[in-house]
Amino acid sequence: EPEVTQTPSHQVTQMGQEVILRCVPISNHLYFYWYRQILGQKVEFLVSFYNNEISEKSEIFDDQFSVERPDGSNFTLKIRSTKLEDSAMYFCASRPSTGGHTEAFFGQGTRLTVV
Amino acid sequence: AQTVTQSQPEMSVQEAETVTLSCTYDTSESDYYLFWYKQPPSRQMILVIRQEAYKQQNATENRFSVNFQKAAKSFSLKISDSQLGDAAMYFCASVNSNSGYALNFGKGTSLLVTP
Structure with a gap:
């Protein structure tokens, strides 16, 4: 299963x-997302990406953050200068098509610890 | 803006019994979608069930069903015949078409299943 x-x-x-x-999203998916979850808190939306550009971003996604899809398969989140409060679980997700009803598939997450 | 509220930080249920997790939401959109996601200790987000707001019939997936009360903006999850493997964090979420169909999560309910 993909x-x-x-x-x-x-x-x-x-x-x-x-x-x-x-992140490597599921191939043939069109929408890509990054979310973060600070320990013990809810999952928060960071950014959505469609057609090789950011379609929406939250207030959290400031100038320290950037996303890229450099080669048509990978989808990366860069944090330029990490802060202690960036410590969190970061989830990537992808969806196959437009429409709010379609399921978002999540990755297993990256735990980022800033010391 | 959409808000999702889960008022039960923790719930407990005995194996084989039924439990209901509460969720309320607030949206100004007429067309939206609601989801329940499960997050086991592995931290990966797994879709449990989804509901299209335009459908009056409550969604059902095996032992999982929802009670969707559109006028009351309520979207509760019922788990029947609870199993030990159901123990997890459960997040209610809505889809916001203004954010590239990104998920907007509640704070979650931690479900404990006792033998």
Whole structure:
């Protein structure tokens, strides 16, 4: 069964360092998302990506964040200068088509720890 | 803006019994979709059930069913014949067409299943 794959599963980084989280969405899916979940809190939307550009972003997704789909398969989230409060679980998700009824498939997440 | 509220931080149910998890939402949109996602200890988000707002019939997936009360903006999840494997965090979510159909999650309900 196709699945969304995220690497690494756990990333530890020093405050101020850049980090890149990687995702391989399900092929032939068209919509891609990043969410984050701070420990013990709800899952929060960061950004949506469609047709090779950002379609929407939340207030959390400030200038420190960027997304790319460099080669048609990978979908990356970059945090330029990490802060302690960026420590969270980051989930990538993809959907096959437009329409709110279609299921979003989630990856297993990357746990980011900023020290 | 859409908000999703889950008022039960924790719930407990005995194996084989039935439990209902509550969810209310607020939206100004006339066309929207509602979901319940399960997050087991592995942290991966798994779709449990979905409901299209224009459908009056409550969605059902095996032991999982919803009670969708559109006028009251309520979307509760009923789990029948609870199993130990049902123990997880359960998140209610709505789809926001203004955010590239990104999911808007509630804070979650932690379900404990006791033998």
